[in-house]
Amino acid sequence: xPKRPLFPKVCIAMGFSDVASLLRCARDxxxxxxxxxxxxxxxxxxxxxxxxxxxxxxxxxxxxSILATCRRHQNHGRFNGSIEEQVRILEAATEAGSRGVxxxxxxxxxxxxxxxxxxxxxxxxxxYHNFTGTPALEPVLRRMMRFRADAYKxxxxxxxxxxNHRLLSLARSHGRAPLILLAMGEVGFPTxxxxxxxxxxxxxxxxxxxxxxxxxxxxxxLMRQCYxxxxxxKSVRIYGVIADPVRHSISPAVHNxxxxxxxxxxxxxxxxxxxxxxxxxxxLAEKLPLAGFSVTIPHKHKILRYLDGIxxxxxxxxxxNTVWRKAGKWRGxxxxxxxxxxxxxxxxxxxxxxxxxxxxxxxxxxxxxxxADAGSRVSIVGRNPDRARALAKxxxxxxxxxxxxxxxxxxxxxxxxxxxMYPHVDDCFFPDNIPAEVVFDxxxxxxxxxxxxxxxxxxxxxxxxIQMFLEQAARQFExxxxxxxxxxxxxxxxxxxxTPSAGDL
Numbered sequence: 384x385p386k387r388p389l390f391p392k393v394c395i396a397m398g399f400s401d402v403a404s405l406l407r408c409a410r411d412x413x414x415x416x417x418x419x420x421x422x423x424x425x426x427x428x429x430x431x432x433x434x435x436x437x438x439x440x441x442x443x444x445x446x447x448s449i450l451a452t453c454r455r456h457q458n459h460g461r462f463n464g465s466i467e468e469q470v471r472i473l474e475a476a477t478e479a480g481s482r483g484v485x486x487x488x489x490x491x492x493x494x495x496x497x498x499x500x501x502x503x504x505x506x507x508x509x510x511y512h513n514f515t516g517t518p519a520l521e522p523v524l525r526r527m528m529r530f531r532a533d534a535y536k537x538x539x540x541x542x543x544x545x546x547n548h549r550l551l552s553l554a555r556s557h558g559r560a561p562l563i564l565l566a567m568g569e570v571g572f573p574t575x576x577x578x579x580x581x582x583x584x585x586x587x588x589x590x591x592x593x594x595x596x597x598x599x600x601x602x603x604x605l606m607r608q609c610y611x612x613x614x615x616x617k618s619v620r621i622y623g624v625i626a627d628p629v630r631h632s633i634s635p636a637v638h639n640x641x642x643x644x645x646x647x648x649x650x651x652x653x654x655x656x657x658x659x660x661x662x663x664x665x666x667l668a669e670k671l672p673l674a675g676f677s678v679t680i681p682h683k684h685k686i687l688r689y690l691d692g693i694x695x696x697x698x699x700x701x702x703x704n705t706v707w708r709k710a711g712k713w714r715g716x717x718x719x720x721x722x723x724x725x726x727x728x729x730x731x732x733x734x735x736x737x738x739x740x741x742x743x744x745x746x747x748x749x750x751x752x753x754x755a756d757a758g759s760r761v762s763i764v765g766r767n768p769d770r771a772r773a774l775a776k777x778x779x780x781x782x783x784x785x786x787x788x789x790x791x792x793x794x795x796x797x798x799x800x801x802x803x804m805y806p807h808v809d810d811c812f813f814p815d816n817i818p819a820e821v822v823f824d825x826x827x828x829x830x831x832x833x834x835x836x837x838x839x840x841x842x843x844x845x846x847x848x849i850q851m852f853l854e855q856a857a858r859q860f861e862x863x864x865x866x867x868x869x870x871x872x873x874x875x876x877x878x879x880x881x882t883p884s885a886g887d888l
Contacts, residue, residue: 390448390483390506391419392579392613393603396587398426398596402436408590413444415591417603421485423596424453424472425462434475441480450508451476452485459514466490470497477505483533485510491530498530508563510536517546517566520553528560534584536563538597541571543660544667550574552670554582567598569630569655573623575599576606576652577671580615609639616648622863623652624677625664625686630655631805631828633880634677634856640876641860644869649674656682665689668713675707675863677856678715680801683745690715700752702745705859716862719749722855723797723823724757726846730821731794734758739783739791739819741812742799743770746825750797751778764788766800766812788818795821803832817841827852830881849877 395412397420399405405427409420424433430453437449453472454460462469473484483506491498491509501507509532511523517539527535541547550564551574564583566574575586588603589595606612624634630653638651656664658681668676678686683702687693690703691712697703703715727733736759740751743765751774755761761780765771768784775782783791796819802810804826811833822838827848835845856877857868 390450390585392585393417393606394419394421394450394585394587395590395603396421396423396596396600397590397593398423399593400426400428402427402432405433406436406440408593409440410443411592412590412603413447415604418444418446419448419450419585421450421452421587421596422476422481423460424451424476425455425460426596430462430464430472431475434472434479437476437481438479448483449476449481450483450485451481454485454487455490458487458489459512460487466494467497470494470501474501474504477501482506483508485536487512488527488530495530498532502531502533506533508532508534508536510538510563513539514567516540516542517549520549524553524557524560524562534561534563536565538563538565538567539571540598541566541568541574544570544654544656544664545670547571547573547577548667548670551577551581551583554578565599569599572599572601573652573654575601576610576612576650577615577619577621579612580617580619582617586612609636610650610652611639611643615650618648620647620649620674621652621671622649622675622677623654623673624679625654625656625661625682626679627655627657627681629653632679633828633852633877636880637853637856637873637876638860641869641873644872645864645866647864647866649864658682658685661685661689665713673708675705675859677859678704678706680744686715689713696720696752696756700745700748702748704745704749704855705862707863717749718855718858718862719746719851720753721858722825722851722853723750724753725854726850727754727795727797727821727823730844730846736760736794737762739764739788739793739796740780740799741765741796743767743774744799747797747799748774748778750799750825751775751780754797755779762791762793788813789816791818793819795819795823798822798824798826798834801826803829803834805829809833811837813837817843820844821846823851824848825851827877828881830878849874849881853877 424430427433455462485508488511564578578586588606589600642649692714694716697717705716705718738759739762755778762783763771763775763780764783772782805828821844823846825848838845860868
């Protein structure tokens with residue numbers, strides 16, 4: 384038997400109901416430089432017509448690798464025919480030029496006599512999908528390996544962070560078995576980036592101009608340009624941001640660009656961690672392992688209980704936004720302090736200024752303590768009066784009621800609540816007059832919030848949250864790497880990420 388072809392690191396999964404759309408998308412992907420495409424024949428209203436689509440496409444693009452899939456509806460596909468019909472379509476796809484076929488383990492078990500002849504003609508991938516969770520995986524793999532195949536694909540749903548490690552660790556424990564390992568859902572996104580670096584054959588991505596075929600797929604453009612999935616080594620250092628929600632974060636775009644600029648073999652991932660999964664997250668952090676991570680809403684306070692060492696200021700603040708591993712121990716600091724003080728110092732003498740801090744969460748605490756330490760006269764207001772009073776007491780500030788703001792005035796205002804943050808962009812703490820001359824909004828997505836727009840209309844000096852974000856991110860980069868942060872590069876990446884026309888990045 385001739386040697387099986389090696390597949391590239393990224394496969395573009397394409398599912399369309401008509402052949403014209405499928406071919407149009409495939410041609411667009413080839414024009415963008417992709418050469419490994421999955422044709423989901425079961426998505427077509429007439430799956431058999433996909434065979435001719437493969438034939439014509441391969442004739443046009445002989446250098447492309449086509450993977451044909453015709454998943455039955457019993458296995459969460461869209462093909463309603465019998466297993467015999469499914470195999471016939473895949474055989475025809477092979478004759479038409481497909482270099483690989485994907486068939487579910489359930490079909491293989493129901494028609495074992497037809498699987499080996501299929502493998503004799505083409506690279507055969509036997510796949511397992513679990514859309515409800517991530518079960519014990521060793522028994523699943525043993526079940527699959529009863530059949531001879533060129534690769535085994537295990538796809539599960541990640542319900543908690545540690546599911547990612549359980550799946551990726553299979554590549555290490557079964558180094559001789561060619562595996563494709565992916566977890567669906569936003570929690571499982573890290574597997575889509577890390578699988579090839581951990582020993583998986585390849586990962587899947589969505590087309591640039593259309594949605595993917597599975598939960599959690601992102602575009603190949605994002606996978607390649609932001610996460611550099613095809614360039615990560617087995618020794619890649621892994622970083623990320625833990626949050627809930629995390630989808631809106633521009634941190635991956637900014638830090639990955641910085642790593643690339645400094646030629647550091649590292650990747651930074653969005654890590655969706657629900658409040659109830661913070662302890663489980665540390666299982667992933669230890670075993671993956673993570674070299675460091677950013678912390679944001681809602682974990683900045685609760686993360687303290689899981690750390691071995693905490694910077695004294697961060698402990699006083701009671702909030703950590705930056706974690707790294709040193710000598711096998713987890714260390715924590717708060718770089719939000721730099722994000723607040725450095726931009727404001729360019730506008731005023733903090734030791735002679737009055738500053739209103741809006742909010743009581745981790746970001747607000749960082750602002751309040753750092754400004755008080757800088758000599759500012761700090762006042763606190765929040766949606767929860769009791770929490771605002773408590774914060775004012777511990778940092779030596781003054782509590783102000785919302786009603787009293789109508790007759791108050793400050794040199795500067797630091798807004799540190801999620802109000803106005805994507806996707807709730809119409810929210811604003813101050814519907815009318817803003818009681819300060821300088822308005823600094825920590826919210827950076829969108830770049831111009833309702834608060835900043837109102838402030839500009841009222842003739843105030845406005846400071847967008849991107850300034851705070853970049854300062855704290857630069858300090859994080861320096862803590863993690865020991866190198867000077869490439870600030871212009873990080874700023875350019877941030878602005879691109881916040882500009883809709885910039886696409887995924």
